[in-house]
Amino acid sequence: MTTKETTTAKKVNHPWSADALLAKAQRYAEDMLSHSPEDWQFGLVSTFVLEFPARAALANISPTLLRTRTTRIISTSLSVAPPQPLSSFRVQST
Amino acid sequence: MFLSGLASSGFSLIRGFDPQAASMDAARRLGDVDSVEGLGPVQTLTPQALHEASPNTYSGNFGRSSFPLHTDLAHWARPPRYVALRCIHGAPHVATLVLDGQALVASVGADALRAALVQPRRPMRNGKQLLRLLEPCDLLRWDSLYIHPASKMAASVCERVRVFLTCAQPLEITLLEPGDTLIIDNWRCLHGRSSATEDAGTRRIERVHLKELR
Secondary structure, three states, X not given: OOOOOOOOOEOOOOOOOHHHHHHHHHXXXXXXXXXXXXXXXXXXXXXXXXXXXXXXXXXXXXXXXXXXXXXXXXXXXXXXXXXXXXXXXXXXXX | OHHXXXXXXXXXXXXXXXXXXXXXXXXXXXXEEOOOOOOOOOEEEOXXXXXXXXXXXXXXXXXXXXXXXXXXXXXXXXXXXXXXXXXEEOOOOOOEEEEEHHHHHHHHOHHHHHHOEEEXXXXXXXXXXXXXXXOOOOOEOOXXXXXXXXXXXXXXXXXXXXXXXHHOOOEXXXXXXXXXXXXXXXXXXXXXXXXXXXXXHHOEEEEEEEEEEO
């Protein structure tokens, strides 16, 4: 085994920590592989598998990056345009 | 001196280590004491019957029977790195069992253990976090009581671990004289306790968790 980092005992990982997000990605990957690639559920779950490592990469810099404008940041990281909210659901400013 | 033992086998035994000193003072000579949430800095371990012990403890589940091999606080995100067990009052027929986890990793496979996701048996802070049996930092965790598999694949790996541990031959170390101190790398070794008869009720071991050794 390699040299281990010493650390203080910790009860729980923050849900937005890179470790927690990567574990979720791993769990979704297991779910994904339980479906046939032709199955629509395979496609759906695979998006989560992609999303969580992207979130983990951001959380690795700082979990606060997940807090602000999450969708925009992830979309930018993945080089895709962020989805626009439907006009009927847009909050009207007073 | 004890550091070389820890590096080679994952544990180290120091006989008669400053028996007059309080366990906390002795532990401070060994390394930095870890303050573990919800536990006092020094915990006293004594064999207890099933009905005497709190239900969320090993004694509350196994009584005076042998304790299965486990790592301390395996359901935590980061379990304490080292466990120091120090004899206050020994019992000749009760042994601490120690098994080097490297044998488990070699048998089950590091990749399988890393892929096995487990969860605490009960929610902690309103959630059940996902943990790996072998974390990327080479932290090995195992507890047949406090962690449960989080998927079918993890269930099959946990079963392989159970089968391995059923056949494993742990070392039996008797902490007999005051001051006998066993330091276990809790990220590498599993430990347990042999069964204790009623007359071993006077056995007193004090446990201190350490985050770093000197």
